[in-house]
Amino acid sequence: MKVYFSDFFEVDPDIIEKYGAFNVSLINDLPLFIDPFLLFNSKKKIYQELHENMLKYLRFLRDKSIEQHYMDEPLLKAWYCFPEIKQNWLGFSKNGNGGTGLGIDFAVDLHSNLNKLFADFGDESITQTSHLEKLCLISERAGRDHISNFTTRLINEFLLTYTEDFARKFLRSEYRKKVSVPYVRFNYTTEVWEPDIFELPYIDGDWVMLTPIDMLTKDEAWINKTDLYDNFEIISPSIPDEQLRAQVNNYFYMALKRDDNKQPTKPERNQAILDIVKKYPDIIDYYIKFKEDNGDKAEAQAQQKVEDSRELYINNFSQLMDQLRLNTDFYKVSGDTYREALDRILFLKYVIEDCDGYRIFYIDGKPIKREDDLQIMYRLTWYATSSDVNREVNNGRGPVDYKISRGSKDKTLVEFKLASNTKIKRNLEKQVEIYSAANQTKKAIKVILYFSENEFVKVNKILKELNLEGKEEIILIDARNDNKPSASNA
Numbered sequence: 001m002k003v004y005f006s007d008f009f010e011v012d013p014d015i016i017e018k019y020g021a022f023n024v025s026l027i028n029d030l031p032l033f034i035d036p037f038l039l040f041n042s043k044k045k046i047y048q049e050l051h052e053n054m055l056k057y058l059r060f061l062r063d064k065s066i067e068q069h070y071m072d073e074p075l076l077k078a079w080y081c082f083p084e085i086k087q088n089w090l091g092f093s094k095n096g097n098g099g100t101g102l103g104i105d106f107a108v109d110l111h112s113n114l115n116k117l118f119a120d121f122g123d124e125s126i127t128q129t130s131h132l133e134k135l136c137l138i139s140e141r142a143g144r145d146h147i148s149n150f151t152t153r154l155i156n157e158f159l160l161t162y163t164e165d166f167a168r169k170f171l172r173s174e175y176r177k178k179v180s181v182p183y184v185r186f187n188y189t190t191e192v193w194e195p196d197i198f199e200l201p202y203i204d205g206d207w208v209m210l211t212p213i214d215m216l217t218k219d220e221a222w223i224n225k226t227d228l229y230d231n232f233e234i235i236s237p238s239i240p241d242e243q244l245r246a247q248v249n250n251y252f253y254m255a256l257k258r259d260d261n262k263q264p265t266k267p268e269r270n271q272a273i274l275d276i277v278k279k280y281p282d283i284i285d286y287y288i289k290f291k292e293d294n295g296d297k298a299e300a301q302a303q304q305k306v307e308d309s310r311e312l313y314i315n316n317f318s319q320l321m322d323q324l325r326l327n328t329d330f331y332k333v334s335g336d337t338y339r340e341a342l343d344r345i346l347f348l349k350y351v352i353e354d355c356d357g358y359r360i361f362y363i364d365g366k367p368i369k370r371e372d373d374l375q376i377m378y379r380l381t382w383y384a385t386s387s388d389v390n391r392e393v394n395n396g397r398g399p400v401d402y403k404i405s406r407g408s409k410d411k412t413l414v415e416f417k418l419a420s421n422t423k424i425k426r427n428l429e430k431q432v433e434i435y436s437a438a439n440q441t442k443k444a445i446k447v448i449l450y451f452s453e454n455e456f457v458k459v460n461k462i463l464k465e466l467n468l469e470g471k472e473e474i475i476l477i478d479a480r481n482d483n484k485p486s487a488s489n490a
């Protein structure tokens with residue numbers, strides 16, 4: 001039963017944990033990523049040096065940006081456009097571990113912002129130092145995945161050496177191979193990225209990278225746009241520059257003033273904050289200073305997120321899969337893909353409702369309503385199957401979450417929806433039927449995740465209106481945290 005690094009390379013999971021690495025799944029990316037703030041704020045000297053080396057590269061790019069406001073695409077690609085390091089099996093890939101990496105849009109955006117946002121590298125008067133995450137606060141093209149990919153690339157040599165050391169100490173020779181890896185380190189004399197050779201874990205035609213747990217977080221980096229929006233009313237009054245504070249507060253007030261005297265909507269408020277940040281960029285530094293001053297919370301928060309992910313994705317899933325494998329026929333092929341897909345959904349429902357699985361959807365007691373988390377959990381249930389499992393399959397009429405197939409005549413579609421989705425009724429009426437026609441199958445399952453009693457009532461009302469109540473192919477999953485004790489205490 002092979003799902004995780006420890007399974008494929010036949011090494012005790014405790015050894016990986018004691019080494020400090022995360023025991024990744026080699027079935028699908030797990031939604032964890034490196035947060036550069038954890039490097040900056042770490043007490044480990046090597047991590048602090050990694051963060052400083054990242055800033056050194058950004059200073060290089062900033063100087064080039066000042067010299068060449070317009071840069072030819074080949075240079076942009078050479079210095080900014082890195083393919084994702086898929087071998088770490090972390091990130092936001094929809095299927096397997098192949099992400100999009102850093103494209104030309106990201107390159108153009110970072111290049112154009114460098115001599116503005118990062119013009120004071122090394123001479124900060126407000127914050128302790130510079131932070132790459134600044135870019136994601138004003139750019140629509142730079143999200144957490146871009147920041148994570150860029151960070152991973154800039155500390156690539158450390159991660160490769162870290163993994164090589166583990167492989168040589170703990171893996172048998174047949175599980176190691178010397179491979180040439182591109183983009184290992186940047187040569188500031190020749191201004192090119194250099195490759196190097198490492199002896200790494202190797203299986204199924206590719207190498208695998210390990211990542212230290214204390215670099216990782218989930219959901220959002222410590223410095224992020226959502227947090228800036230949420231804390232704006234705290235940050236703005238604390239700006240020590242009296243003139244800037246007055247201008248920011250006045251601009252914010254005028255931006256939110258509506259002719260109908262109604263309260264501004266959340267999108268209107270967020271847009272007003274974004275406009276203020278662009279007009280008065282110093283406020284970004286005051287926000288980052290606020291995050292630096294509260295940096296002691298970053299490590300604890302990230303540690304809890306990663307521990308929750310490990311508990312669910314690795315510990316809970318491993319134990320339950322072992323029970324199913326040893327005590328049931330769950331993983332034996334029986335019936336068609338519809339029955340196989342449905343059995344795995346019911347297993348997932350059991351994990352979420354009865355085995356603490358619901359906890360993965362919460363941060364500080366608040367639900368993070370995201371279909372992606374549910375889809376990743378579902379993908380992990382397919383580690384042992386003769387069926388072809390494809391996620392986000394585009395049939396010409398939009399993507400479907402999963403298509404499970406065993407030959408051309410046996411196909412089942414699976415769609416995951418949040419009960420809070422405002423279009424849930426329309427989705428239930430039309431969506432899978434359209435997908436089914438495009439994929440030439442009548443077998444489709446709809447899974448709906450709800451987080452409150454109100455959402456449960458709403459969905460059941462819709463199902464009743466559509467004559468779908470009690471249908472086997474409609475699965476409701478209860479992700480509430482107020483109606484179930486922890487499985488460990490039950």
